[in-house]
Structures are given as structure tokens and as C-alpha cells.
Amino acid sequence: MPKRVWLLIIGMLVNVTGNSFLWPLTTIYMHDHLGKSLSLAGLVLMGNAGAAVIGNLLGGALFDKFGGYKSIMSGIIITILALSGLTLWHEFSPFVVFYTIIGFSGGIVFPSMYAMVGTVWPEGGRKAFNAIYLAQNVGVAIGPAMAGILAAYSFDYIFGANLAMYILFFFIALFGFKSMSISPLSHTSVINEGKKIRKRAPFNALMIVSAGYFLCWVGYVQWQSTISAYTQEIGITLTQYSFLWTLNGFLIVAGQPFIRPIMKRIEDNIKQQLIIGILIMMVSYVVVAFAQDFSMFIVAMAILTVGEMFVWPAVPALANQLAPKGREGFYQGIVNSVATGGRMVGPLLGGVMVDVYGMPALFVLVTVLVAIAIITSLLYDRPLKKEQAEQLQEKYS
Numbered sequence: 001m002p003k004r005v006w007l008l009i010i011g012m013l014v015n016v017t018g019n020s021f022l023w024p025l026t027t028i029y030m031h032d033h034l035g036k037s038l039s040l041a042g043l044v045l046m047g048n049a050g051a052a053v054i055g056n057l058l059g060g061a062l063f064d065k066f067g068g069y070k071s072i073m074s075g076i077i078i079t080i081l082a083l084s085g086l087t088l089w090h091e092f093s094p095f096v097v098f099y100t101i102i103g104f105s106g107g108i109v110f111p112s113m114y115a116m117v118g119t120v121w122p123e124g125g126r127k128a129f130n131a132i133y134l135a136q137n138v139g140v141a142i143g144p145a146m147a148g149i150l151a152a153y154s155f156d157y158i159f160g161a162n163l164a165m166y167i168l169f170f171f172i173a174l175f176g177f178k179s180m181s182i183s184p185l186s187h188t189s190v191i192n193e194g195k196k197i198r199k200r201a202p203f204n205a206l207m208i209v210s211a212g213y214f215l216c217w218v219g220y221v222q223w224q225s226t227i228s229a230y231t232q233e234i235g236i237t238l239t240q241y242s243f244l245w246t247l248n249g250f251l252i253v254a255g256q257p258f259i260r261p262i263m264k265r266i267e268d269n270i271k272q273q274l275i276i277g278i279l280i281m282m283v284s285y286v287v288v289a290f291a292q293d294f295s296m297f298i299v300a301m302a303i304l305t306v307g308e309m310f311v312w313p314a315v316p317a318l319a320n321q322l323a324p325k326g327r328e329g330f331y332q333g334i335v336n337s338v339a340t341g342g343r344m345v346g347p348l349l350g351g352v353m354v355d356v357y358g359m360p361a362l363f364v365l366v367t368v369l370v371a372i373a374i375i376t377s378l379l380y381d382r383p384l385k386k387e388q389a390e391q392l393q394e395k396y397s
Helices: 003-020 023-033 038-066 068-088 092-120 126-153 156-176 190-197 201-223 226-233 238-254 256-266 270-289 294-311 314-322 328-356 359-379 382-396
Strands: none
Touching: 003 092, 003 126, 003 156, 023 038, 023 092, 023 126, 023 226, 023 238, 038 068, 038 092, 038 226, 038 328, 068 092, 068 156, 092 126, 092 314, 092 328, 126 156, 126 238, 126 314, 201 226, 201 270, 201 294, 201 314, 201 328, 201 359, 201 382, 226 238, 226 328, 226 359, 238 256, 238 294, 256 270, 256 294, 270 294, 270 314, 270 359, 294 314, 314 328, 328 359
16 A cells, blocks of 8 residues: 555544544533533534535545645645634634534545545555545544543533544645645536536446435434434443444454455456445444343344445545546535435435324334435436447447
8 A cells, every 4th residue: 555545544543533522422412511402513614514515526626726735634624623613712602603613624524534535545445445534433433432431521621622632634634635735627616517427327337326325425424313312212322322433443444354355356346346335334223223221232232334435435425436537526526415415405304204203203204214225325326327228339330
């Protein structure tokens, strides 16, 4: 693996570790410490994710126009400023403002990181994106575990630790990413680019698979919002809940040797990767629907983790395959914004469902949504096949 990829891996690890101090505990902080309802907490998470969607699209466009270094540094600097404010003022109103800004600035960083790894190691294929995915999940393993310990003393420590990690990320990017800056090709705005390519088969294929990706994230984000609050209600401690995310990150890293033989067989078939992963994720929601003790939540999280190991790296890898030359950032921006959109809608939808109909209704809804994602995974390549058929027809006519 090239040295430049290792630098990106380290940067992503530090970035996600910092993020992971805060996001798993946001709903718990708002519900238990600020006394807000799950629906209101869902609205705040929705605002954070909505800002991140804008950041994702902007980050992808900035990558195509200015290169990865400048786009990533701009996102980091804005995040540091917002986290400095959040560390000092985290009552409800300032919390909402700073948390929304953090969503926007963090959204700028992620598509640039994915686009950069695909650019600096194009021959790596899925391995390049899987490496970044692994770095994310090591961060997810470390962050919540440390956050749970810190939160047991005071939530104030969470905000300070998040800020410290982002300052470290700033110096890693400052000294490590500048040499990776790629000279951007001619650039058009996101709106013009959308008009230009929306009728093309690769873009249509990406939109279809992104619809399923969105639904998968709507379900997945329940673990960070409604399920996190539900665990507290049935007597599972904050430390135990944080451990579930540590388990998630640990299994993703430790499980690589076990899924590698399967991945080698289907490495070139992203459709199979998606379908297998989504089916496994469906099973996890059935298990968690009947979970009443911590051991069952561990089982459900373990199953969910296996499923995401197939799905999450596959979608950005597919986006990289479909992207026209010089538009890698734009395509990664779309994928990241779709995932963020799921994280935006999910907490609000889940909070309303639980407040009005209860947790059982939510689990039924999530299972149905994830089942629909299987259909989109089956159909996403139809525009590509149609275009190939039309090209063959023109060739021999």
C-alpha cells in the first residue's frame, strides 16, 4: 500500500475518532441531560445531517476545482472553530448552532478523502476504499469507548476531547496531504454538472444504487438515535451502549480475514456484495426487535457489522468506477450526501415513530425499508445494460 494512502488512513482514523466522541451520545445528551424529547433530538440531528449534505456536495466540487488538500483543510478549520465554541457553550441553543456547523464542515472533508484515495491509488480499486472504511471503523471503535468513560465523569470532557482530536487532524493534513494535491481538471458547478450528466447511464445507475444506500442508512442510524435511547430505558448502561460501537469497530477490523475469501470470489461483482450485505443487515434488525438484554444487542450489532462490511465500502467503490475522469469528487460528494441524507431523515423519522407508535412499529418499518434496498441493488445496472445494448445496435445497424 503506498505511503500516501497510509497518510490518508491515519488522517481518517484521527478524524473519525474525534467525531465518534460526540455522535453516538448526542441523542442521550439531549434527552437525558438537556431534557429534550426524542422528536426534538431527531430534528437537531436532522439539521446536522442536512448541513452535512450541503457540505458533501460542496466538498466534492471543491475537490474537483482546487484539489483535496485545500478542500480538506477548509473543512478542518471550520470544524475547529465550531468545536471551540461548543466546548465553551453547550447549552441547548448554542449546541444546536455549533452542531449544525460541525455537520457542514465535516461534510466537506469526507468526499474529498474518498476521492483523494481513489486518485492517489487508482490501481487499488475496492482495496483503497476498504482501507479508508477500516480506518473509519477503528475510529468508531476507539471514540465511543473513550467517550463512554469520559461521559461517566462529565459530558464537558467529550467536547474538549473532540476538539483536541481535530487539532491533531489539522497538523496531519497540514504536513501530510499537501504533496497529494492533484491538479484539478476543468470544473463546472454542481448544478451544471448535474444537468450535463443526469441523462447518462452511469449517473442514472449511481442514482438507483444511491436510493437503496439512503434507505440502508435510515435504518442504520437508528442505532445512534432511537435505539441508543431505548437501551437506556431497558436498563443498559451508557458504558455498555458505547461498548456496542467499540465492538462494531473491532469486528470490522478483526473480521477482515474471515470475509476476505468471500470477497475474492465476488470482488468484481458489486451487485452481489450489496445484496449479501443488505440481507445480513435485515437479519440484525429482526434480532434487535426482540432484544431485551445486553447479550442480544451484542448479537444484533455483530450481525449488523458483518452486513455493513459488504455494503459500505462497495458504494463509494462503485461511484469511483462510474465517475467520468475529473469528476471523482462530484460522484463521491453524491454518495456521501446520500448517506448523510439517510442520517438526516432517520433520527427524525425514528423519533416520531417511537413517540407515536412505539419501538415495535419502528423495527417493522426499518426492515421494510432495507428490503426495498435489495430491489434497487438488483436494478441499478439496468441503465448501463440499456446503453450497451443501444451502442451495439448502432454499431451493427
